[in-house]
Amino acid sequence: MKTRGRVIGLMLAVMLVLAGCGAANNANDSKGGGTNNSAEPGAGGNQAENPGSKDEGVVADIKARGKLVAGVKFDTKLFGLKDPGSGEVEGFDVDIAKAIAKKLLGDESKLELKEVTSKTRIPMLNNGEIDLIIATMTITEDRKKEVDFSDVYFKAGQSILVKKGSSIRSIDDVTKDSKVLGVKGATSIKNIEEKVPGLKVQQYENYQEAFTALRAGKGDVLTTDNSILYGMMKQDNNYEVVGSTFTDEPYGIAIKKDEAGLVKLVNETLEEMKASGEYDKIYEQWIGEKPADE
Amino acid sequence: MDFGQAYSPDNLRFLMEGLGMTLRLALVAIILSFIIGCVLGVIRYARVPVLSKLVGILVEIIRNLPLLLLIFFARFGLPELGIKLSPFWAAIVALSIFEAAMISEIVRSGLKSVEKGTIEAARASGLSYMQTLRHIILPIGLRRMVPPIVSQFISLLKDTSLAVIISLAELTHNANIVMGQDISIVLPTLLLVAALYFAVNYALSIVARRLESKPT
Amino acid sequence: MIDLTVLTEHWESYFIGLRNTLFASLMALAGSFALGTVIAVFRISPIKVLQACGTAYVELFRNIPLLLVVYMFFLGLPALGIALNGFVSGTLGLMVYTSAFIAEAIRAGILAVPQGQTEAARSSGLTYVQTMRYVVLPQAVKIVVPPITNQFLNLVKNSSILGVVAGLDLMYYGDLVNADTYNTVDTYMFVALFYLILTLPLAYASRLMERRFARSG
Structure with a gap:
């Protein structure tokens, strides 16, 4: 009779473990909390869809996913602010993110924005939850040990x-x-x-x-x-x-370590934006003045 | 104080969206924590060698940590250990595990409260241990657990507000965004949000009282 | 595996946080015990108005999240011209919130003493105060101490809410350490450890008392 008790116990334990796994699996494929349905960045691995492409790492993941996931602030006016009325997040950082999405995927709407704070942005990037951070983030030596940065895209102080x-x-x-x-x-x-x-x-x-x-x-x-x-x-x-x-607080776009491909693409995007005058346009739109000359 | 601006249609809709998220979060966490809590409670009650001890130690640790810490850890600590969760699921995991630990204690003491005599009588009448557990101990014990379990669910609903620290768009988070518009709408917004939480919880406690007074 | 330098390089932050957490918890406990006793007396008093006030208080704070109560003190009161810092608002919020639960524990303890005993004591010539002092309260205390110890345990855990309003507690300092180390797992492992140092003895004491009182009662 005593062994029966043990068997029950074991069964319960197995059930529990299964329940736990179920929850973890769900976590990966359903996103109750997010605003969009999309695969978890970084979880895709190497894509099969465009063979022959030289893309590696995150860039390949983004293309396979068909969507760029950027971490921006939702609470910072001018850079990234969520409007309770429309539900849209708007600002300078958001426009930069759109430009990068356009460069990578040919369409600025192929972009998912996730809310980050100064406290949460580096963990989220290193988790692979977001592809890049565009969130009023200053380039510092300390942070360079954790993440890589693009060229300066905004000069604050x-x-x-x-x-x-x-x-x-x-x-x-x-x-x-x-x-x-x-x-x-x-x-x-x-x-x-x-x-x-x-x-x-x-x-x-x-x-x-x-x-x-x-x-x-x-x-x-x-x-x-x-x-x-x-x-x-x-x-x-x-x-x-x-x-x-x-x-001096030079803002950079942070990218996971060892993703030179994405850093290069982001820098190209910034250069193109500056060359085409688009950078000046959004700078003026949000900041209210022309960017200072170098 | 500006009640008009605080309760503008946009703000109300935004707060209701938050409430929807809070309720979804609570519902999933209630179901999961109840199931896990029952399983853990039965394991601890059944005194399965090693397993019961192990579960006991885990429950003891989780119960004695702040939930805020668990939520933050589920969101930003677990990924360092290779488990990635969205804000919603991180909150679910932390809430479910924490409340399950609490519920397992309720279940265990509920089962323990079933009189020895009743159990012996059942066994003597030819029921196996498993049958006794299923048909005698669990039904009697569960009935006694209803009130404390429901108040645990109310705690859970209140605790969902802690998900604010992982930027999950639930009621308190959305309230923070609304309150950012102007200092004059802070107090009206807080009052409304408090009233919303109160209404949901109070409704839950009334349901619980109904259950309790149901003839057995 | 665990990076000990997280602790050795930031022990001062952890220590200050731990001290403030303990301090906030003790103050809130003292306050909520006093307030809770008053509310419990209200609830069992024969005066209808007091009863209603007591009930409303308990129902209100048991059904609102602690975070909201703390926000009321922290962000709500300034609208009325009263500005308190994060530590004070957090501690006050904790106190008010916990007092509702303590009031219920005390009320349950007093009600658990059979009515017959009070009547017997009164008819044997004891005054109401004497009856309370020698008959009801000694028994009620035995019933009340374990749940109140439990509430204190909850209080210590709940004090982590101070971290959200810059209340300088253990959770707050944990966040600051994390901003410095970028090592989330280890940083919060130590935070967890410090919380357990406070809470596990309380949990043990509560269980011990429950058992002892159950035996002697």
């Missing part, structure tokens, strides 16, 4: 945003006792903590929450790249960017 009428007029007025807000995983945190010794930045999950926190009076200063801060200013004109930039 760190600055500070304060409520109009604030006594803080530039970075020099920020002391270690100032209440400064930022975002987890952003370079701007290290920069300002080095510039103002002893300062501890309050860090939030994403820019939306950080800005909501600033407006709710949680701090005196929000710091990040001026480009992002200008977007916040547009959202709420009770706030202003003060002082000049105190760092």
